[in-house]
Amino acid sequence: MPELITLERVSAGYGAAVVLEDISFALNEGDSLALLGRNGVGKTSLLVTLMGLTRLHSGSLRWSGADLARLPTWKRARVGLGWVPQERHMFPSLTVEEHLTVVARPGPWNLRKIYELFPRLQERRQNMGNALSGGEQQMLAIARALMTNPRILLLDEPMEGLAPIIVQELVRVLRRLVSEEGMTVIVVEQHARLALSLTARAIVLDRGRIVHESDSASLLADNAQLDRLVSVA
Numbered sequence: 304m305p306e307l308i309t310l311e312r313v314s315a316g317y318g319a320a321v322v323l324e325d326i327s328f329a330l331n332e333g334d335s336l337a338l339l340g341r342n343g344v345g346k347t348s349l350l351v352t353l354m355g356l357t358r359l360h361s362g363s364l365r366w367s368g369a370d371l372a373r374l375p376t377w378k379r380a381r382v383g384l385g386w387v388p389q390e391r392h393m394f395p396s397l398t399v400e401e402h403l404t405v406v407a408r409p410g411p412w413n414l415r416k417i418y419e420l421f422p423r424l425q426e427r428r429q430n431m432g433n434a435l436s437g438g439e440q441q442m443l444a445i446a447r448a449l450m451t452n453p454r455i456l457l458l459d460e461p462m463e464g465l466a467p468i469i470v471q472e473l474v475r476v477l478r479r480l481v482s483e484e485g486m487t488v489i490v491v492e493q494h495a496r497l498a499l500s501l502t503a504r505a506i507v508l509d510r511g512r513i514v515h516e517s518d519s520a521s522l523l524a525d526n527a528q529l530d531r532l533v534s535v536a
């Protein structure tokens with residue numbers, strides 16, 4: 304069986320500018336990947352390349368063996384790429400529940416299961432999108448992606464700017480998605496140790512290229528290498 308998603312020698316960017324070079328990796332169903340690196344090295348660009356929002360200069364992107372690069376963004380969402388962008392994009396005039404129901408597609412994830420995963424969203428289900436805290440917005444952004452019943456979840460810095468207690472809650476949710484639900488995920492995170500503790504594999508980017516690839520546990524255990532690869536100093 305082909306891998307769920309395969310990148311082969313992908314170079315991509317914005318217009319003529321190339322910000323990702325020679326990126327190759329593949330994920331099978333149920334894999335979990337931490338995508339790490341310092342600011343501006345191309346992590347978000349890699350996720351948006353999967354969603355079709357950059358210019359693909361060369362290389363190939365395959366989805367269950369088929370050419371993904373041919374599909375516009377909305378079709379990539381429809382075939383099962385669930386993207387949780389950094390900006391969250393809530394609709395101020397929709398309630399929490401409306402955010403979830405407008406995107407719902409058939410599959411194991413439905414309102415009941417979402418509310419079981421995020422009791423806080425159930426409590427807030429009649430609140431408008433603009434009346435939510437940052438943490439609640441992030442929960443809703445993840446919940447909304449799950450309601451599309453994706454085959455892969457692309458999470459762009461889900462913990463960014465959130466209070467420690469909310470980070471803890473999201474860690475519990477992501478751990479359950481990865482370990483119990485077998486969800487395929489790519490997590491971009493500045494909190495490298497946290498992302499490594501949630502995932503099985505890790506890739507580190509520097510200036511648009513892969514500079515390290517290993518299992519997450521061994522990178523987590525190697526403080527010196529981790530500091531060298533991702534620390535700001």
Ligand SMILES: Nc1ncnc2c1ncn2[C@@H]1O[C@H](COP(=O)(O)OP(=O)(O)OP(=O)(O)O)[C@@H](O)[C@H]1O
Pocket residue numbers: 317320322340341342343344345346347348349
């Ligand atoms: N829309 C855009 N148009 C042009 N260049 C862009 C655009 N978005 C990002 N870039 C450039 O692409 C490079 C990679 O940026 P990207 O946001 O992917 O990095 P990142 O690793 O996600 O960083 P951060 O952790 O700060 O979000 C940077 O040099 C950035 O300036």
